[in-house]
Amino acid sequence: IFLCVSPQQEGLDDGPDFLxxxxxxxxxxxxxxxxxxxxxxxxxxxxxxxxxxxxxQNEFSVVRQHEEFIWLxxxxxxNEEYAGYIIPPAPPKPDFDASREKLQKLGEGEGxxxxxxxxxxxxxxxxxxxxxxxxxxxMHEVFLCRVAAHPxxxxxxNFHVFLEYNQDLSVRGKNKKEKLEDFFKNVVxxxxxVLVAGVKxxxxxxxxxxxxxxxxxxxxxxxxxxxxxxxxxxxxxADDINRxxxxxxxxxxxxxxxxxxxxxxxxxxxxxxRKIEARVAxxxxxxLADLLKYYLRESQAAKDLLYRRGRALVDYENANKALxxxxxxxxxxxxxxxxxxxxxxxxxxxxxxxxxxxxxxxxRRVAAFRKNLVELAELELxxxxxxxxxLHSCLGVLKGDT
Amino acid sequence: MAEEREPPPLPGVPEPQDxxxxxxxxxSAMEDAERSLSPEDISSSSNGPKAEPMLLDHDPDDLFAExxxxxxxxxxxxxxILSDGPSxxxxxxxxxxxxxxxxxxxxxxxxxxxxxxxxxxxxSVSDPEKVGDGMNxxxxxxxxxxxxxSIFSRDEVCVKRRFSDFLGLHSKLASKYMHIGYIVPPAPExxxxxxxxxxxxxxxxxxxxxxxxxxCCRYLLRTVKQPALLKDPDVLxxxxxxxxxxxxSTQALSGAGILRMVNKAADAVNKMTIKMNESDAWFEExxxxxxxxxxxxxxxxASVESLVFHRKELSVNTASFxxxxxxxxxxxxxxxxxxxxxxLAEVEEKIDQLHQDQACADFYLISELxxxxxxxxxxxxxxxxxxxxxxxxxxxxxVMLQRKREAEAKLxxxxxxxxxxxxxxxxxEWEGKVQQGERDFEQISKNIRREVGRFxxxxxxxxxxxxxxxxxxxxxxxxxxxxxxxxFLPEAKAIA
Numbered sequence: 043i044f045l046c047v048s049p050q051q052e053g054l055d056d057g058p059d060f061l062x063x064x065x066x067x068x069x070x071x072x073x074x075x076x077x078x079x080x081x082x083x084x085x086x087x088x089x090x091x092x093x094x095x096x097x098x099q100n101e102f103s104v105v106r107q108h109e110e111f112i113w114l115x116x117x118x119x120x121n122e123e124y125a126g127y128i129i130p131p132a133p134p135k136p137d138f139d140a141s142r143e144k145l146q147k148l149g150e151g152e153g154x155x156x157x158x159x160x161x162x163x164x165x166x167x168x169x170x171x172x173x174x175x176x177x178x179x180x181m182h183e184v185f186l187c188r189v190a191a192h193p194x195x196x197x198x199x200n201f202h203v204f205l206e207y208n209q210d211l212s213v214r215g216k217n218k219k220e221k222l223e224d225f226f227k228n229v230v231x232x233x234x235x236v237l238v239a240g241v242k243x244x245x246x247x248x249x250x251x252x253x254x255x256x257x258x259x260x261x262x263x264x265x266x267x268x269x270x271x272x273x274x275x276x277x278x279x280a281d282d283i284n285r286x287x288x289x290x291x292x293x294x295x296x297x298x299x300x301x302x303x304x305x306x307x308x309x310x311x312x313x314x315x316r317k318i319e320a321r322v323a324x325x326x327x328x329x330l331a332d333l334l335k336y337y338l339r340e341s342q343a344a345k346d347l348l349y350r351r352g353r354a355l356v357d358y359e360n361a362n363k364a365l366x367x368x369x370x371x372x373x374x375x376x377x378x379x380x381x382x383x384x385x386x387x388x389x390x391x392x393x394x395x396x397x398x399x400x401x402x403x404x405x406r407r408v409a410a411f412r413k414n415l416v417e418l419a420e421l422e423l424x425x426x427x428x429x430x431x432x433l434h435s436c437l438g439v440l441k442g443d444t
Numbered sequence: 445m446a447e448e449r450e451p452p453p454l455p456g457v458p459e460p461q462d463x464x465x466x467x468x469x470x471x472s473a474m475e476d477a478e479r480s481l482s483p484e485d486i487s488s489s490s491n492g493p494k495a496e497p498m499l500l501d502h503d504p505d506d507l508f509a510e511x512x513x514x515x516x517x518x519x520x521x522x523x524x525i526l527s528d529g530p531s532x533x534x535x536x537x538x539x540x541x542x543x544x545x546x547x548x549x550x551x552x553x554x555x556x557x558x559x560x561x562x563x564x565x566x567x568s569v570s571d572p573e574k575v576g577d578g579m580n581x582x583x584x585x586x587x588x589x590x591x592x593x594s595i596f597s598r599d600e601v602c603v604k605r606r607f608s609d610f611l612g613l614h615s616k617l618a619s620k621y622m623h624i625g626y627i628v629p630p631a632p633e634x635x636x637x638x639x640x641x642x643x644x645x646x647x648x649x650x651x652x653x654x655x656x657x658x659x660c661c662r663y664l665l666r667t668v669k670q671p672a673l674l675k676d677p678d679v680l681x682x683x684x685x686x687x688x689x690x691x692x693s694t695q696a697l698s699g700a701g702i703l704r705m706v707n708k709a710a711d712a713v714n715k716m717t718i719k720m721n722e723s724d725a726w727f728e729e730x731x732x733x734x735x736x737x738x739x740x741x742x743x744x745x746a747s748v749e750s751l752v753f754h755r756k757e758l759s760v761n762t763a764s765f766x767x768x769x770x771x772x773x774x775x776x777x778x779x780x781x782x783x784x785x786x787x788l789a790e791v792e793e794k795i796d797q798l799h800q801d802q803a804c805a806d807f808y809l810i811s812e813l814x815x816x817x818x819x820x821x822x823x824x825x826x827x828x829x830x831x832x833x834x835x836x837x838x839x840x841x842x843v844m845l846q847r848k849r850e851a852e853a854k855l856x857x858x859x860x861x862x863x864x865x866x867x868x869x870x871x872x873e874w875e876g877k878v879q880q881g882e883r884d885f886e887q888i889s890k891n892i893r894r895e896v897g898r899f900x901x902x903x904x905x906x907x908x909x910x911x912x913x914x915x916x917x918x919x920x921x922x923x924x925x926x927x928x929x930x931x932f933l934p935e936a937k938a939i940a
Contacts, residue, residue: 254775254777257775258772258775258776261768261771261772261774261775262772264768264771264772265765265768265769265771265772268761268764268765268767268768269765269768271761271764271765272758272761272762272764272765274761275754275755275757275758275761276758278750278754278757278758279751279754279755279758282747282748282750282751282754283751285743285747285750286744286747286748286751289740289743289744289747290744292740293737293740293741293744296733296736296737296740297737298733299900299903299904300904301903301904301907301908304907304908304911308911308915311915315918404777404778407778407781408778408780408781408939411781411784411785411939412781412784412936412937412939415784415788415936415939416933416936416937418936419929419932419933419936420933422925422929423926423929423930423933426922426925426926426929427922427926429918429922430919430922430923430926433915433918433919433922434919436915437912437915437916437919440908440911440912440915441912
């Protein structure tokens with residue numbers, strides 16, 4: 043299955059390449075920006091090409107909202123059949139708050155800044171928005187691809203409906219009551235999780251995995267938060283360089299001495315280097331921060347799997363105890379035996395698939411880290427070399443000028 | 445010919461480990477090969493764009509040959525190399541004086557004799573140490589002067605000065621020279637009002653002793669760069685004598701301090717009421733230019749300070765990320781990945797140090813320069829204001845004279861011979877005052893023209909040198925970055 047997720051926009055042709063937005067003029071962009079930001083969600087266009095026999099057509103596309111992805115994810119989680127699998131983590135909610143804030147500020151401050159500054163800031167804002175947009179869309183895509191790659195989950199009926207049914211799924215967001223129920227469920231679950239985790243596992247493999255995942259998850263969480271902060275500082279620094287470039291430009295145009303050429307050249311340089319710095323921050327975000335965030339969610343999903351297995355184990359042990367008691371009292375033995383059998387089967391089924399899932403998780407993780415770290419290093423190098431070249435050429439001109 | 449001294453390079457970039465020591469004693473070499481600035485030399489650069497950078501080697505005869513006006517020629521002012529570092533960036537270039545640029549006229553005022561000695565002077569401010577304790581504690585700085593100038597009594601002098609001494613020196617110089625149109629370098633500030641990004645309000649931060657030492661050093665260097673100020677007895681006393689009378693009037697809340705504030709307020713009011721009839725377009729143009737420059741430099745300064753702040757923040761965050769990545773590497777059970785993550789942590793740690801150094805360069809190179817120039821421009825504006833005041837005085841004197849003449853005319857009609865004599869005396873007195881006022885105005889205008897020309901030349905040079913240095917520091921950072929990531933890449937690829 044080849045899946046591609048792209049944004050749905052009125053008036054745009056349904057091409058998979060939504061990057062062509064960049065070619066469109068600014069005047070189109072802003073109305074779109076405003077309309078998206080006023081919605082709490084946005085539309086996602088799914089396009090699917092498949093050769094599996096149970097799909098009715100070979101290629102089709104539907105429009106899905108974020109809530110519908112969540113619905114799909116939750117349906118997996120609630121399905122007992124999938125208790126033994128790591129459920130691919132749900133994509134994060136699209137967050138355009140930061141962009142919205144900045145857009146507001148821009149609108150308010152329009153009178154106080156020069157035309158160049160305004161245009162510049164608008165461009166920055168658009169670039170940022172586009173970047174967040176691309177990221178969010180990519181995350182939704184990753185989710186669906188994971189599902190499609192999983193040998194069991196890809197056969198799920200809900201998944202097929204999600205991909206094929208070209209009407210609105212009428213998935214409403216959870217209402218207050220349901221959200222409250224969820225909240226309590228989570229509380230119970232975490233309390234239970236602690237209990238279950240306390241039970242020592244006979245199986246070395248799972249015991250090791252439990253300790254490993256717990257520690258790993260916490261550290262990934264920490265690393266993810268720190269990398270976010272680092273990248274934010276980087277972006278702020280790039281913004282400062284932008285301002286410096288503008289002011290140098292003004293100085294250059296005003297200055298009556300030889301410095302005017304100097305200032306203009308340096309201003310030009312800083313314009314270019316800050317674009318590179320912004321790209322560095324964006325690439326770090328994509329390759330490092332997003333990687334960590336994703337594995338934060340995946341490790342949580344893996345932890346959930348272990349929890350489910352642990353729960354099944356506890357149930358199994360309880361069923362055993364109940365059976366012994368029943369045999370001792372010679373009461374409801376058959377019933378106890380059936381319960382015990384069911385628990386045993388459930389536990390073994392989960393254990394078997396869980397083992398494979400966890401091994402796959404490790405393989406996936408190592409591969410993803412490798413790919414991203416290599417790409418990160420290559421991009422950092424590319425940008426640093428680019429920067430260096432710009433600096434050298436500017437210095438050459440400036441020194442030669444004297 | 446003038447020989448060039450190579451002072452120790454500015455810290456922070458090539459030798460990060462020496463950063464702290466070098467900051468403290470920022471030394472600089474200054475040279476004046478042939479002539480010192482004499483007050484009668486005038487060089488106003490009314491259309492500055494073609495002014496070429498100052499040179500180090502110069503043949504005075506060239507100038508003479510191209511001079512088209514009268515006798516007293518402009519002497520090329522030796523530009524003092526303010527900031528450190530090698531100056532391959534500034535290649536010696538002969539000045540081509542243009543007749544239109546220089547406005548010369550023989551000066552009637554007394555001349556200072558031209559000093560043809562080669563002189564150099566090195567000043568460093570270092571070793572801040574705390575003296576005394578409790579409420580009376582203060583920081584004392586060691587001021588070292590090395591010179592071969594004849595006006596100094598010794599070759600090398602080392603004195604201890606405290607911060608208020610610097611302020612005292614400034615106030616003395618200001619009172620002596622500002623009103624005749626010399627740009628007196630502004631006093632170093634105890635604390636800086638920094639403006640952070642947008643929302644954050646301006647914060648007043650007390651400077652740390654090392655930064656203050658740097659500030660004081662730059663202040664002294666700018667002061668002695670002016671030949672007139674260099675010969676001033678107060679300056680000499682400041683640099684040489686071991687004991688200096690305590691400058692009490694520099695304290696903000698003292699009587700003198702309050703008087704100063706009152707005067708400042710009065711000046712501000714006066715400025716608004718004096719409507720000067722500007723006959724000289726040059727002054728109007730220059731004033732406007734300085735206004736614009738002031739606005740832009742302040743903006744630039746604020747942006748650079750913000751950049752310094754964010755880079756420091758970036759450095760801190762990178763360091764904490766490095767630690768976090770190391771921890772992650774530890775808990776990762778795949779050996780190759782674990783190693784790669786540890787390597788990543790190391791790379792990030794080195795990068796954080798890099799950011800730290802860059803932030804220092806940002807600050808010490810650009811931010812400080814901008815701060816200095818913002819303050820200098822305030823001094824320049826002050827000098828323009830002085831000219832206005834002089835003009836106002838002259839006008840007032842003329843008005844008085846007119847009145848006296850009218851009074852005399854009336855008395856003549858009334859025929860009171862005794863009062864007439866008094867009136868005639870008064871007229872003579874006021875005629876004298878008017879003449880003096882006009883002369884003062886002439887003088888101050890002339891001085892200002894020269895000073896502004898000198899200031900602009902300095903400005904061009906300073907900015908050029910500093911910006912090139914700064915770009916070189918950026919180059920260094922990028923080169924280091926490349927080194928680090930190149931070392932990391934094979935590690936990442938080695939993950940099996």
